[in-house]
Amino acid sequence: MTKTMIRDFSQTKAMFQMPADMIYLDGNSLGPLPRAAAARIADCVTREWGEMVITGWNRAGWMAQPTTYADRIGRLIGAEPGHIVLGDTLSVKVYQALAAALDLVPDRRVILTDSGNFPSDIYMAEGLIRSLDRGYELRVVAPEDVADHIDSDLAVLMLTQVDYRTGRMHDMAALTQKAHDAGAIAIWDLAHSAGALPVDVAGCGADFAVGCTYKYLNGGPGAPAFIYVAPRHIARCQPALSGWLGHAAPFAFEPGYRPGTGIERMRVGTPPVLQLAALDAALNIWDQVDLHDIRAASVALTDQFIAGIEASCPMLILASPRDPAARGSQVSFRFADGYAAMQACIAQGVVGDFRAPDIMRFGFTPLFIDAGDVARAVAIIAKVMNDRLWDRAEFQQKAAVT
Amino acid sequence: MTKTMIRDFSQTKAMFQMPADMIYLDGNSLGPLPRAAAARIADCVTREWGEMVITGWNRAGWMAQPTTYADRIGRLIGAEPGHIVLGDTLSVKVYQALAAALDLVPDRRVILTDSGNFPSDIYMAEGLIRSLDRGYELRVVAPEDVADHIDSDLAVLMLTQVDYRTGRMHDMAALTQKAHDAGAIAIWDLAHSAGALPVDVAGCGADFAVGCTYKYLNGGPGAPAFIYVAPRHIARCQPALSGWLGHAAPFAFEPGYRPGTGIERMRVGTPPVLQLAALDAALNIWDQVDLHDIRAASVALTDQFIAGIEASCPMLILASPRDPAARGSQVSFRFADGYAAMQACIAQGVVGDFRAPDIMRFGFTPLFIDAGDVARAVAIIAKVMNDRLWDRAEFQQKAAVT
CATH class of the missing domain: 3.90.1150.10 (Aspartate Aminotransferase, domain 1)
Known part of the structure; x- marks a missing residue:
């Protein structure tokens, strides 16, 4: 800094x-409007889009923002630089994380979450389970009972750290450790954590983390989501949503998909440039606290x-x-x-x-x-x-x- | 009008x-910047986000824009009102369309596309096929050979109407008819059609159509995508990306997913409000031509x-x-x-x-x-x-x- x-x-x-x-x-x-966002967005609109048009992807840095801005969020949640990327909505990022996580434990069929998880996380898991049609079971237990349900059947523990209704907070380090001891993967939704309290995804050993940027981070209505993948897993993550901007060489327009070498592979489509401009202004404040x-x-x-x-x-x-x-x-x-x-x-x-x-x-x-x-x-x-x-x-x- | x-x-x-x-x-x-977009976006930022904050979802109409704005695009592509919705990126919309289409022909395993399709469409299909692991085959043929490869094995014909490299245009009505005659489903990517030429998805009998809004429609960098589902199919579409805003009652926060009654079920997460403001200004021009x-x-x-x-x-x-x-x-x-x-x-x-x-x-x-x-x-x-x-x-x- x-x-x-x-x-x-x-x-x-x-x-x-x-x-x-x-x-x-x-x-x-x-989150409310950071005063500086108005000028930052206006500049993005009239100077970047208006004057640069297509060349803005390089000249204004639009193409790189999903990773460079994400690293500023990474500082707030304890992510290793270069292992977090912005894009899409939180629901889509949950889907990507869960699909990749299930691939990492191919012999197990249980996904554990709690009734305090945000419904969309549960809905996306339901949809993925239905699509895969491979006998996955989603177990939904009371928040306080999660630890007791982590056993050797478990494929993935998928939790939101802070309950959206009650504000109850899980012990992320302890539950992640318990999941790992049971041979499972832990996905953490940080929607109500990022910008709310110190988080240490790397220190906790979290396998995946996702979150949104329009709540505590003040990125504005419709601001993009983020996804973190622990460095030890990224090379084995075959993205379920294998979009061109997650390709190793997006602009080579190759006939077949090759995932990018790192967290870039969790990108899907074109980044939301105007939303990223707003987020940039919001992160300028976060960079200082x-x-x-x-x-x-x-x-x-x-x-x-x-x-x-x-x-x-x-x-x-x-x-x-x-x-x-x-x-x-x-x-x-x-x-x-x-x-x-x-x-x-x-x-x-x-x-x-x-x-x-x-x-x-x-x-x-x-x-x-x-x-x-x-x-x-x-x-x-x-x-x-x-x-x-x-x-x-x-x-x-x-x-x-x- | x-x-x-x-x-x-x-x-x-x-x-x-x-x-x-x-x-x-x-x-x-x-597309370049519509002059009116600068003021529309500034108003969205300072008055809507700045003054209304959370109440903007209702008071500024943010929550409804993905359907109301989509219908204005619907006029340009011949979609029945109420059967098109905005959101996410085109790659994600391709994934949703293909996943839903495959569900409609459960006994077939061939997806046909052409080598002139945009790579991301092909990549998303590859990823879906890999995830489903159910023996789907993606056949990629030369654009001029597509018609000859439509046979009774075909589950889904997935094409971009206008080739992104050559500008070659498929005969959408004829190929859709041929796909239907073979018992298959047709998905049309209108990335290079919407706003470029008259399209009549309903008249052609297209089953699904998707497209982006940042090209000919001038919605700006990162503008959202759209998806159209033919009215005859929507009730049977089980969304693969079953996010909360596609739920029948998103704000009831029910424990299980129930799809919305119509095209709303193809929504996933929070709409990109700033991008939608830009698109609104762009569509004000389209509304008049x-x-x-x-x-x-x-x-x-x-x-x-x-x-x-x-x-x-x-x-x-x-x-x-x-x-x-x-x-x-x-x-x-x-x-x-x-x-x-x-x-x-x-x-x-x-x-x-x-x-x-x-x-x-x-x-x-x-x-x-x-x-x-x-x-x-x-x-x-x-x-x-x-x-x-x-x-x-x-x-x-x-x-x-x-």
Whole structure:
């Protein structure tokens, strides 16, 4: 890192455009706009696309960005440089990782995940299992029971480190070790980890890791996903999605597929250049912060929030682990009428989100949320809950997307 | 269509930002910037993402754009409204189409394509065949021999309508009919057709069609792909890439996958919102033109180009069909030192591209290229070729991306 690291997050807070009169506790779903992104994207559009047109692939560096930008994310998750690449969506990256992982343990048929995994990860596994039609079994157990189900039948352990509903965090190092001891492969989805807390995929021995960049990383709506493959596996990974940009020589237009030598083989098609420009601006902020500082601030904010809500809103039942060491960077509460309650909070300027059936979810993102925001959010939520502002017809109707 | 249709393409030409001193004959590889895109993208960034943040999924309509924008492309390719959707890259859409097509003919094992298909289509088929491990065979024949290889063994005919190197165009209606007569399924890649010429996927009876939006459609670098599934098939398509946004109720977060009722099931993950904003601006132009007008202008431009080059550059051998009815909207010439020659043309301001081993390729896009451009391009190319400007060391070095 050549840049000076920022330790005072009031500096990073000023780098984001935050909507007026809004306390945004949903950066775990979609990060806000880094102010510098507007100019970076405009430059990509008018100068790169507009003036360079096709030559932008080389002259503006578009073709290389999926690997060069990915390495900046790699620093945040402990990936060895050159072993992570951006592209596609997280669901597609899950598919690639699982297909490659199953190839590595051809004599086993069990995939283990937990009921707290994001549904799309489970859906993609279902689809792959159906397509392969080779007797694979997807075992879905409760998060706390995962360790007990790792045995010598297991082909692949596929987990999201931080539960999207509760914020419960798996012990990535211990579960990976246990999977390896059983002869299995471990895939980690870092959707709610990357940019939320320090991750060390290499140190944990993770075999594959995937994640998205539009949540804590603030890459913007539709930002691409990433995939990490441990260096020891890459040469044996035959990509299921063997697209031309994963070919050893994409522009030779050879008649047959030859995978690229390294992580490049996990590329598929044309990179999303405009989304990458936005991500570049977001990563310029991440390049200047240390995840340990982020984690310390996050724990302080989540602890403050839990204490504040529990002191003022007895009807809200904590759904997240009380122990910060077992918790990601979000806090969830259960409330039977949680959908309406969250709509009422949003109407009052506190933006979190709702996850069925009864979870009110709040994300804490120290880059742009501070203790004053948390205190104000607690006061507003307390008013919504104690004055029953949610018990109005306008908040009771269910939207398609929340 | 509520808008007045534009028949005079000098009006559309003014809607594009063209680099100074450049005749851009590469819109078949990456379309230029529609001037209105800059403001549309900036609005998406600063107002939608910046002010709405997470609420943009509903309030700005992001979640619906993959289908609503797709229907505007559907008009250009003759798709029934509601049966086309945007997302991912073309390679991924090829994979989805082929996986679903193979499911429809479970007792057959042959996939037929031609050597003029874009390599990524072939690579994706290879990867799918390898994953399925069920004895599928990919037969690759010469473009002109395709019809003779359609027989009762055939499961899927998978072709790109317009050859990316030569511009040779298949008879989509006839080959589809022949495939159907043989009991096979037809998948058409419209990468070099959509926006280049009138296409009628419904009228031809195509079973699946896929394409990209960054070439003739001018959606920008990294613009998403599209997939069309004939209405008669969609209910039986079990998506191989069964992501959450293809689920019947994505935000119910159900534990198991249930495909959406229609084309929505071919969605996978989060849509690329910034890319879709760019595409929206590009489609605002397409909404106002008739493909039959485009085709007439395109044929005139390509005829003019062929005549001009053949009259002035005897060393260039026409690689495209001379009959415009058998040709897409590009013209290719063979030349042994074609890479260097194209570099020299580009240095002189005529931008086409090179495709191995010896193809100099020029795309003709009436929205922003006119007869005057073609006359100027011919004069420059003639100078490059006859003065042997390409025979300089600076043009002989091969770049990674051209």
